[in-house]
Each structure stands twice: as C-alpha cells, then as structure tokens.
Amino acid sequence: MTPDRAALSGPALRLAPRLLGARLVSELAGQRVVVRLTEVEAYEGADDPASHAFRGPTGRTSVMFGPPGHLYCYFTYGMHWCANVVCGSDGVAAAVLLRAGEVVEGAEAAWARRPACRAERDLARGPARLATCLGLGAATNGADLCSPSSPVRLESVPRRRPRGVAVGPRIGISVATERPWRFWLDGDPTVSAYKPGRPTRQTL
DNA sequence: AGGACGATTAACT
DNA sequence: GTTAATCGTCCTC
Numbered sequence: 001m002t003p004d005r006a007a008l009s010g011p012a013l014r015l016a017p018r019l020l021g022a023r024l025v026s027e028l029a030g031q032r033v034v035v036r037l038t039e040v041e042a043y044e045g046a047d048d049p050a051s052h053a054f055r056g057p058t059g060r061t062s063v064m065f066g067p068p069g070h071l072y073c074y075f076t077y078g079m080h081w082c083a084n085v086v087c088g089s090d091g092v093a094a095a096v097l098l099r100a101g102e103v104v105e106g107a108e109a110a111w112a113r114r115p116a117c118r119a120e121r122d123l124a125r126g127p128a129r130l131a132t133c134l135g136l137g138a139a140t141n142g143a144d145l146c147s148p149s150s151p152v153r154l155e156s157v158p159r160r161r162p163r164g165v166a167v168g169p170r171i172g173i174s175v176a177t178e179r180p181w182r183f184w185l186d187g188d189p190t191v192s193a194y195k196p197g198r199p200t201r202q203t204l
Numbered sequence: 205a206g207g208a209c210g211a212t213t214a215a216c217t
Numbered sequence: 218g219t220t221a222a223t224c225g226t227c228c229t230c
Binding site for chain 3: 055058059060074075076077078079
Binding site: 079116127197 | 209210211212213
C-alpha cells in the first residue's frame with residue numbers, strides 16, 4: 001500500500017465523521033459540561049505533513065503514539081489549549097482534532113470558563129474555545145475517554161457516520177491544505193467559519 | 205543558544 | 218478586513 005493510500009484509509013479519517021453528534025462529557029472541579037460535537041478534523045501520522053506526529057514521537061506528542069481512546073491536549077500560540085481523540089493503534093499515530101460543538105449540558109459552568117463569550121452558540125465554536133469551556137488542558141492530557149471513571153469521556157459514538165456530514169479542507173494549517181479532512185454537520189450554527197491557513201513563508 | 209512558528213482568539217479599523 | 222497577544226516546541230546552527 002502506498003503511503004498516500006494508507007493515509008486515505010487511516011484511523012483518523014475513519015473515526016472523524018463518526019464523532020459528529022457524539023458527546024464529550026467533562027466532570028472537573030465538580031462541574032459537569034457536555035458538548036455535542038459538530039466539527040472535527042483528521043490528522044494521520046507519518047503520511048500527513050500537517051500532523052504533529054509527522055516527524056515521529058516527541059515529548060509533546062507522546063500521547064498520540066500511545067493507545068487509542070485517549071485525549072491528546074496541546075498548547076499553542078502561547079495561550080490556547082486544543083484537544084484531540086487519539087485513534088491509531090500498534091505504533092500508528094493518528095488523532096481527531098475536536099474543532100467545535102454545542103454545549104448541551106452545564107452551560108453555566110461553560111460560561112464561567114469563557115467570560116469573554118457573547119453568544120451561547122460560540123461557547124464551543126472553535127478548537128480552543130471547546131477545550132476551554134470543557135476545562136481541558138495539561139491536566140487532562142492522556143485522559144482515558146472510554147473509562148466510566150474518567151473525568152473526561154466520549155459517549156454515544158455511533159457505529160456508522162451520521163447523515164448530513166459535510167467535508168472540506170482543514171483550517172489553520174500551512175501544508176497539505178488540499179486534503180479534505182475536515183468534517184462537520186452541515187448547517188449547524190456551532191460550526192466555525194472557514195478560514196484558510198496561511199501558507200508557509202517562502203524563502204526568497 | 206537562538207529563532208521561527210504555530211491544528212487560535214479577541215479586539216481592533 | 219487586520220493585528221496583537223504570548224510561550225512551548227522544535228529545528229538549525
């Protein structure tokens with residue numbers, strides 16, 4: 001199998017559309033917040049130059065190389081945390097970035113974590129916003145999403161992808177921008193606005 | 205040891 | 218539409 005074909009049928013691409021409509025439950029500091037996922041992006045491993053796992057394991061990405069079903073949280077832009085579902089097994093690093101969702105439980109706690117937010121639909125509209133309103137960050141990196149006793153859990157993941165899934169290019173990346181590896185629920189108001197990533201700066 | 209660059213957001217004009 | 222904020226990570230000397 002060619003590298004490209006492996007990526008085209010990789011674990012992140014298979015899982016990503018199935019996560020739409022699933023629920024991410026967070027119970028931290030006595031606060032329960034539940035988000036219904038509406039937008040995700042697939043990041044494969046060695047075959048995907050946009051993936052954090054592209055150049056092999058590092059301290060930051062070690063969770064991506066571990067067992068599937070865990071949360072991979074990373075810090076970016078010096079101020080934001082984003083969260084992924086790890087889905088590769090046997091040495092294959094892959095993950096699905098959780099880009100947006102609808103807060104369906106615990107809106108009060110979500111507002112408390114996002115005081116600058118103006119509209120309810122914006123509480124988890126964007127990857128860093130979603131992580132913030134669920135309280136995800138360094139302390140939740142590596143959390144087991146499938147254990148009933150875990151403070152962060154993934155629930156109601158269907159066997160097959162739901163209806164109404166739209167597909168398009170990933171957001172905010174500067175390489176492999178042509179791959180249509182972003183999935184969202186078409187027409188859902190909590191899906192983030194499309195904004196192309198800036199290209200890698202050219203050396204003159 | 206140094207520097208470029210983010211899987212972004214909020215606040216501007 | 219543009220831009221500042223802000224710092225860990227990783228690549229290149």
